[in-house]
Structures are given as structure tokens and as C-alpha cells.
Amino acid sequence: MKGARSLPPVARAIVGGDRRALARAITAIENGDPGAGPVLKALFSRARQVPIVGVAGPLGVGKSSLLNLLVGHLRGLGRTVAVIAVDPSSPFSGGSVLGDRIRFEGRADDPGVFFRSMASRGAAGGVAAATLEAARVLAAAGFDIILVETVGSGQVDVAIREIATTRVVVLVPHLGDEVQTLKAGLFEIADVFCVNKTDLPGADSAQRDLADLVAMFPAGSGWVPRIVGTSTTVPRGIAELWEAIQAHESFLDSSGTRRAGERHRLATEIVGLVRDRVGRELTHQLERDADLRRLLDRVVAREIDPRTAAERLRPTVRRQS
């Protein structure tokens, strides 16, 4: 049994506010570096359960500008904020090409703000698991609120569903046909809708349409999604956006659903890690293990089909004693 004081040096540095140690730990998570393991394990019990606010929405709706203003608002309230931009598009390049781009200009010297973009190359359990692990490290480092921005991808938005405590979906009054598709997928994950660019014509009718849609879908959890109008040019609606997020966070506590959500997130994380391990080991075995290799040979020769081959592989998961 380890006491809290016996943290490994890297974990202690992170808890103590060392930003470079923090950044390196997130890089290790991103790259699936086994060195991340001990740090994550040590920090798990230290990570306070802070709001993890997922911000999803199609490209071009102004998510980045909105987040910039939200960060400013939260700093004005005296809260510290970490922003993770999840960038799924470059799994081959080894790290996000967005890099730690200088987006939060004027905040570079503010230790109360941390910005980081993440890709998912090699991350154990996939992008959702890596983002959740990074969020925990950020919580252990003392940040009050974690904002997770996704860069325009339906699949990853779905992954964010798994890890965020509050999900904000950002839309704009007028969207093309292809983007309607994205909206439909995003609709079902929203705790808060943010209609951005309300300085454009059609904003009122967009909010009314959304309200009609929300009324049509009975909320199983008892939470009725809030709709907030914002503009980043004026700017306006930022305080209301934060209030809507806070209202949902309060609902999680008052309704008792926070604990169920946390349990579900942890189960999903464990399953993701195990799935990932099975995938790695089986990929290896299919070339190295003579028996499995013959099985693959037969599929390549079209003697048996992939589903039959998969059915002949019997995976079992046992708890080690």
C-alpha cells in the first residue's frame, strides 16, 4: 500500500504544478508509451472529479473562438482551465499536426490556462481513452475545468460522448446538406446546444427549430437539453453558455446520475484497454503462431471466410488470481 506522499517523481512534479512534466506525460499517453502507466496509476486516486466539458460540432461553426471566449470568462471567475483539442486526423504523423498552436494568444503567461492538442496514435484503448487519461492528469495537476474540443469528426464526437460529463454541441443558423448529417449524429449527444453566430440572420428560427426538436425527444435521464445563443464577434451569450453547463453539472449531482456515469466511463475504459490488448496480441499471433497462421492462410485461399475464422478463435477473459 502506497501513501499519497510516495508518488513517483514525475507524478509529484505534475501535482506540484510542473507544466513541462505535465506536457510530457500527455505526450506519453498520446504515443501509447508504456512509461505513462506508472504516472497514470499513481495519479488516478489523486484526480478530483472535475467537469469534463466536451465541445463538438461541424467544422466552421466557430468552436475555437467560442472556447477562447469561454476560457476568458472562466478566468474572470477565478477558475483554472485546461483545453484539450482532439485531433483525430493524423494518426500516422505521430502527434497532432495542429501541435500546440498558439491559439490562446495573450494567455501564454497565464499558469491558470493550459492548452494541448492530442492525436491518438498508438494510444492504448483509442482516442477516447487517451483523452480521458489526459483529462485525469490535468485534474490531478489542479485544473478546475477541462474543456475537450473535437476537430470536426463524427466518430470522435461519439468517443467524446463516452468521456465528457457535459456535452456541448455547437451549431450555426444555416448549414449545408452534408453538415445536416453531422447535426443528426450530434443531436443525441447534446446536454447543451449552442447556436453560435447569432449575429447572422436566421438565428432565432434556428433556436426555435432546435427547441421543437428537443421537445420531440423525451429525455430519458430527466435532463432537458438547454439551448443557448452565442456570438463570438459581438461577443454575447458566453456567460449563459457557462451557466447552462453548470446547470447540467448540478443536475448530475442532484439526480445521482454522476456516479452512474463515472462507473460507465470506467467500465468503457477498462474494456477499451482489454480490447486493444487482444487486438495487438492477435495481430501478432496471426503471423507468428503456426496454428493461427494456417487459419489465415485458409482465409486468404478463400477456403473459409473471415467470420468463420473469427468464430474459431475463442477469446476468453479471466481475472488473474
Next chain:
Amino acid sequence: MKGARSLPPVARAIVGGDRRALARAITAIENGDPGAGPVLKALFSRARQVPIVGVAGPLGVGKSSLLNLLVGHLRGLGRTVAVIAVDPSSPFSGGSVLGDRIRFEGRADDPGVFFRSMASRGAAGGVAAATLEAARVLAAAGFDIILVETVGSGQVDVAIREIATTRVVVLVPHLGDEVQTLKAGLFEIADVFCVNKTDLPGADSAQRDLADLVAMFPAGSGWVPRIVGTSTTVPRGIAELWEAIQAHESFLDSSGTRRAGERHRLATEIVGLVRDRVGRELTHQLERDADLRRLLDRVVAREIDPRTAAERLRPTVRRQS
């Protein structure tokens, strides 16, 4: 041992050209319906290895119009074509919200063209596996060429990498900062670059920039990506695009890499199916099995962390006798 003549009725109908049976089979694949299994198994050995051309690229580059023209060109050459639009954005809605939208207008009565959009809800092994299975069914149904269009998602573009025999990445001369990100991820998967909208200014320099980039990356396989300029308004470049795709398909045969690619695709497919099964079973077990449930309880109570919990679960894959 079953002979080719003893195909199940649905499989026989598909091979015989029944389009409704074909559409239903793809829906079953999409929904993860176990009923798809026997049909897929029966058709696996019947599916000719036809070109599967993945067409990826950011939203707004004109992929749909381009594909429409490419289909017209191929029909003019007497080839039959099936188009799968992979739409990852709505896994909750149960099927693609794009539906079988009427995009290939004027071709509704042409039995040589089949259009289908697919979501990935519940599909065994994920969106890539489902798309590959659908492509095989389409090949068994007699289509000469399968085009797979992805709807603006980095992660899914990556999945397409796994299943396409030739990968076309579509770009336009000028793209914003966020889209640069997508380009970087797409760069490494391209066998053919298509610079669309060459009627816009900057097309020549975009093609030169791409050529410089291509020259910088040594092609491990020996294939040097082709760069083709197209315009769907003029239109122009469509025949050249098809020639570039064909050149890559010929390279796969002449270099002997087609067989290795097919083996890799099949291995990935089997691994995906097994991973998926492990995930489903473990998710179930974590709530139902008393021992695993206690393990999850301890994680929820922060006594142990998710990685440690995952390590205590020992997955093994054995070949059944």
C-alpha cells in the same frame, strides 16, 4: 463441403442480380444483424477481387460531384459500378441519415449502377469491416468496380485505408487552416491525389506543391502517388483520374503487392471481429460476473486504477479444435 450451387436462397438471389436482396443484405451488415453471417459466408468465395477505390477528403472539396462524373465515365466504358458512401456521423440513429439519397439522378433506372450509404451502428468489427463486407457482397453481385466515399471524417478515412485497394485523396487549391490538418493525415494514405476545382485560381501551384511533397516522401512500396487535376464544372480530368486509379491497380498486380494487401486486410478483419466480440462479452461480464463486478467496484472506489484493472483481466485467444 458445399458446392457453389448449394448457395442459400438470399445469396443466390444476390448473385442472380436481385437488387432488393442485395440492399437488405447490406442493411443486415450495417445493423450487425446475425442474419448477415450465413450470406456473407456463402458469398465470400464467390466475390471476385475487384478494385475497391476509396475516395477520401475534407468536406466541401466536391467528392460527390466527382464521383458522379466518374460513375458516368465508367458506365461509358461499359463497366458496372457500386458506390458506398460511408457516413460515420450517426451511429445512434440506426442507419445512415443520408439514406439512399437521390444523388445519382438519371441513373435510377440503370442496373449497372448501385448507390448505397452506410452508417456503422452495431456493425461487427466496426465501420471498416462492415464496408469491406458490403464491398464483397457487391462484388459477388457482379459489380466491376466499388467506389467507397467517406463523408468528411479523419478516423473513418483511416479505416478506409484498411479496405481500399486504391486510395484517392481529393483536395482543392485553397483550404483553411483546420483543413490543413486533415490534409496531413490524408497525405500518407494517398495512392492518387486529385486536385479538384482546377477552374479556381491557384490550382497549378497546388499541384506543384503536392508534387514537391510527394517527392519528399520516399514511397516504401515503389509506387509514386499520381497527381491528377480535375474540375466538375467544366468538366475535365475524369478520364485521367480513372487512368491513374487503373495504373495503381496494375502496379498492385505487377509488383505482387496485391496479395500481401489482401492478406493484411483479411487479418485486420479477423482481428476486428474478435476484438469486437471481446468488447461485447467483457462489457456484459463487468456487470454480470460477480468477480468482475467487484473489480469494477474497486476502480469506481478509486482503490485501483483502470490500467491495473485491465492488466488483471487476462484475455487469451485460442483456436477451437
